[in-house]
Amino acid sequence: MTERTPGFSTLAIHAGAQPDPTTGARATPIYQTTSFVFDDVDHAASLFGLQAFGNIYTRIGNPTCAVLEERVAALEGGTAGLAVASGHAAQVLVMHALMTPGDEFVASKKLYGGSINQFNHSFKNFGWNVVWADPDDIGSFERAITPKTKAIFIESIANPGGVITDIEAIGNIARRAGVPLIVDNTLATPYLCRPIEHGADVVIHSLTKFLGGHGNSIGGMIVDAGTFNWSREGRYPMLSEPRPEYQGIVLHETFGNFAFAIACRVLGLRDLGPALSPFNAFLILTGIETLSLRMQKHCDNAKAVAEWLAANKHVAWVSYPGLAGDRYHNLARKYCPKGAGAVFTFGLKGGYEAGVKLVSNVKLFSHLANIGDTRSLIIHPASTTHRQLSDAQKVQAGAGPDVVRLSIGIEDKDDIIADLEQALAA
Amino acid sequence: MNHDTYPDTFIRNILNTVKTIAMVGISPKENRPSFFAFKYLLERGYRMIPVNPGQAGKEILGQKVYASLKDIPEPVDMVDIFRASQHVMPVVDEAIALPRKPQVIWMQLGVRDDAAAAKAEAAGIKVVMNRCPKIEYGRLSSEISWIGVNSRTLSSKRAPLLGKGVQRMSLNRQTMSGGATDATDRAERVRDEQEK
Numbered sequence: 066m067t068e069r070t071p072g073f074s075t076l077a078i079h080a081g082a083q084p085d086p087t088t089g090a091r092a093t094p095i096y097q098t099t100s101f102v103f104d105d106v107d108h109a110a111s112l113f114g115l116q117a118f119g120n121i122y123t124r125i126g127n128p129t130c131a132v133l134e135e136r137v138a139a140l141e142g143g144t145a146g147l148a149v150a151s152g153h154a155a156q157v158l159v160m161h162a163l164m165t166p167g168d169e170f171v172a173s174k175k176l177y178g179g180s181i182n183q184f185n186h187s188f189k190n191f192g193w194n195v196v197w198a199d200p201d202d203i204g205s206f207e208r209a210i211t212p213k214t215k216a217i218f219i220e221s222i223a224n225p226g227g228v229i230t231d232i233e234a235i236g237n238i239a240r241r242a243g244v245p246l247i248v249d250n251t252l253a254t255p256y257l258c259r260p261i262e263h264g265a266d267v268v269i270h271s272l273t274k275f276l277g278g279h280g281n282s283i284g285g286m287i288v289d290a291g292t293f294n295w296s297r298e299g300r301y302p303m304l305s306e307p308r309p310e311y312q313g314i315v316l317h318e319t320f321g322n323f324a325f326a327i328a329c330r331v332l333g334l335r336d337l338g339p340a341l342s343p344f345n346a347f348l349i350l351t352g353i354e355t356l357s358l359r360m361q362k363h364c365d366n367a368k369a370v371a372e373w374l375a376a377n378k379h380v381a382w383v384s385y386p387g388l389a390g391d392r393y394h395n396l397a398r399k400y401c402p403k404g405a406g407a408v409f410t411f412g413l414k415g416g417y418e419a420g421v422k423l424v425s426n427v428k429l430f431s432h433l434a435n436i437g438d439t440r441s442l443i444i445h446p447a448s449t450t451h452r453q454l455s456d457a458q459k460v461q462a463g464a465g466p467d468v469v470r471l472s473i474g475i476e477d478k479d480d481i482i483a484d485l486e487q488a489l490a491a
Numbered sequence: 492m493n494h495d496t497y498p499d500t501f502i503r504n505i506l507n508t509v510k511t512i513a514m515v516g517i518s519p520k521e522n523r524p525s526f527f528a529f530k531y532l533l534e535r536g537y538r539m540i541p542v543n544p545g546q547a548g549k550e551i552l553g554q555k556v557y558a559s560l561k562d563i564p565e566p567v568d569m570v571d572i573f574r575a576s577q578h579v580m581p582v583v584d585e586a587i588a589l590p591r592k593p594q595v596i597w598m599q600l601g602v603r604d605d606a607a608a609a610k611a612e613a614a615g616i617k618v619v620m621n622r623c624p625k626i627e628y629g630r631l632s633s634e635i636s637w638i639g640v641n642s643r644t645l646s647s648k649r650a651p652l653l654g655k656g657v658q659r660m661s662l663n664r665q666t667m668s669g670g671a672t673d674a675t676d677r678a679e680r681v682r683d684e685q686e687k
Contacts (some may be wrong), residue, residue, distance in 0.1 A: 068498055068668035071645060076670045081636060084649040086660060104659075117534070118634045126638060139670035145640040194534030312522040319524045321600050323640050330638070337591045483506070 067364030073356025145326035152271025154339035155285035166192025228361030236264020291322030364404025415464035426488035509568035516573035
């Protein structure tokens with residue numbers, strides 16, 4: 066008898082979440098505790114020495130967070146996950162496991178602005194040097210590789226401009242260079258795109274966005290694909306060299322194809338400390354149970370809104386890869402055939418003043434800086450998130466004076482369109 | 492049998508049936524993976540017998556070490572081989588020649604010898620290759636889920652607890668297979684390509 070492989074929606078509900086072994090609770094309990102008792106001193110020693118699976122302290126692991134970790138790892142087709150306090154924390158822990166001072170990583174310059182800031186400024190304080198490449202010129206990634214390069218970092222669907230990155234082409238460059246490909250899959254979620262199937266070695270998420278999906282919890286996730294050989298050239302000593310803080314064990318040798326997730330946990334999370342609250346893990350888990358339904362509705366609504374905007378007399382352009390004729394449409398059909406996500410930008414013929422007027426006049430859309438909520442969200446970057454930049458810098462960042470970013474929610478699409486219609490006409 | 496993937500039922504049946512396991516190539520050093528696996532299986536109630544000619548006569552975790560399989564004075568149900576692939580065949584030959592053949596020969600993560608496997612199977616012995624019994628026990632009992640690992644199992648049934656402590660779970664349970672991952676295969680493919 067062959068064993069069935071469950072479908073995506075089944076995994077979104079069940080993966081990692083079995084009835085609680087002690088109480089029988091069917092929903093995942095919130096283990097709101099800092100610490101866990103040991104059976105005896107030998108059990109404690111085994112746990113601290115990484116010789117046994119189990120719980121010690123919620124900064125290092127927690128049963129509620131562990132359900133979330135296994136859930137997202139299963140949805141991505143990875144070997145293991147690590148839940149952390151935010152998407153930014155996930156990026157810090159991933160790079161902490163890979164980089165030593167003076168090392169470089171190549172990153173797509175079409176990224177979430179917060180990531181660009183983190184890489185340009187905070188990471189440089191650690192001596193982790195970002196080298197920018199252009200996803201519209203795949204060769205620029207290859208040209209950016211040096212002997213110091215330790216990783217390549219991209220977003221599957223880039224925030225905010227509706228850019229779809231050619232994961233497979235960049236994955237091939239990473240493989241030739243002998244470095245892991247890290248993909249931020251926040252905007253796509255594994256429902257739309259599973260980067261591991263296209264060559265990613267590590268997938269990260271801001272769980273805050275569509276995975277949690279309800280705008281109520283900040284969280285991040287690291288998924289280990291289990292595909293990278295960390296010991297081949299000795300370039301990743303955190304994984305391939307004996308660890309003095311763990312009696313000299315070698316993480317890759319000991320944990321095999323989930324060693325990267327373990328390294329991020331027992332070195333990064335333990336020592337840097339950005340643990341996820343079990344309560345947030347519970348809320349995010351509840352969100353993930355409806356991921357398939359929500360993402361499809363987000364995408365269907367976004368496509369309808371993008372089509373309506375493209376035909377509106379106040380609108381100069383719409384950048385949504387789900388539209389036929391969009392420059393990323395073919396990549397969207399390859400990587401996200403079920404839909405091109407729900408975050409995109411468009412330009413107003415009336416420029417800066419029209420943008421300010423639009424965000425002031427909406428009644429259903431919420432004017433705020435998040436994305437990936439059940440609610441439809443709007444922001445005019447030039448007057449808010451990118452206000453401090455010069456006009457030239459704004460244009461280069463995709464935040465010119467005419468640009469409006471939308472994150473389309475799962476309300477009735479006619480109501481979403483009606484709100485934009487009245488706000489544009491007002 | 493196909494040795495690229497094993498049904499969960501096959502692995503669960505082995506780990507639920509065998510009682511005595513001889514571990515060939517165990518290290519006495521407590522930071523080595525073989526020591527970890529030995530200790531973990533010992534704690535879950537298996538009778539564990541260390542085999543390492545360099546340590547013969549000494550004890551590892553209170554268990555007497557033997558130089559070879561044929562020196563063990565009792566029958567063993569499973570031989571777990573913690574040696575590099577090129578050293579597997581002589582161990583398999585020795586296992587087949589035992590007065591009471593083991594039911595299972597298990598080769599550790601990264602260890603694979605298809606010719607040795609075929610020989611063992613022809614002698615009526617079940618073979619598992621390139622897997623770790625500790626990881627498989629952890630996966631099928633869901634203990635490994637505590638550290639965020641994808642157990643690739645689903646169940647709507649409560650996992651039974653073993654007698655001692657709250658952080659010990661039993662393998663005696665029903666699960667269905669969970670999400671697939673071809674990660675290990677891809678890692679091997681990539682490695683093969685790079686070595687060419």
